[in-house]
Amino acid sequence: MTQNEMKKAAAIKALEFIENDTIVGVGTGSTVNFFIDALASIKNKICGAVSSSEESTKRLKAHGIEVFDLNSVDVLDVYVDGADEITRHMAMIKGGGAALTREKIVAAVAKKFICIADDSKQVAVLGSFPLPVEVIPMARSYVARELVKLGGDPVYRQGVTTDNGNVILDVHNLQILDPKVLEAQINAIVGVVTNGLFALRGADILVLGCSDGIKVIQ
Secondary structure (H helix, E strand, C coil): CCHHHHHHHHHHHHHHHCCCCCEEEECCCHHHHHHHHHHHHHHHHCCEEEECCHHHHHHHHHCCCCECCHHHCCCEEEEEECCCEECCCCCEECCCCCCHHHHHHHHHHEEEEEEEEEHHHECCCECCCCEEEEECHHHHHHHHHHHHHCCCEEEECCCCCCCCCCEEEEEECCCECCHHHHHHHHHCCCCEEEECEECCCCCCEEEEEECCEEEEEC
16 A cells, blocks of 8 residues: 555544544544545534644535534544654654644543554654644744753744744754653743643554554554
8 A cells, every 4th residue: 555545544444433423633634634534424423523723624614524612622532633753652743734732732632542644653762753842933042942952953944833823843853762751841941832742642542554454553
């Protein structure tokens, strides 16, 4: 299978975790786009969705799926999203699409986090993919200096503004051996909105598209 075929297969498999009459948390990215398209096939069985980005909201609405404001939802049974990297311990790097803050908020509300990905995203150690950090614009230079102290090489993602009106620093050359500790350290820097480590609240289930089929890891 090609990479896109593996993504699509994982996305379709994730439908098995969607229960009737529920509101589904939906992430952002190329693999999630396949999931949204697949979700349209059962849209009459669900109540609707909560979206983590304007891009996903548009795609959901184009399929006729109702999108709810998260503030109007007490709990989500399931959240489905992709990853830029994920380990066997279910810690992830996310945020390549600059939607990390809203993704992290929706994930926090969900009872179960289903990560869908192709097998190229599974790694032994996080950090080959640059770690995105969402930053209040006026704090960009200060936060960058603090990230250097943590051993990273932050690069300002030029021309990108998040849905929240902030900027992204992509931190290169990190070998993340303890993602939970680093996630907390970066989030403690004044001016950081959040970072793309999803370790304190990692995935519960990984649906992995592989060349020889689907693997479900729990």
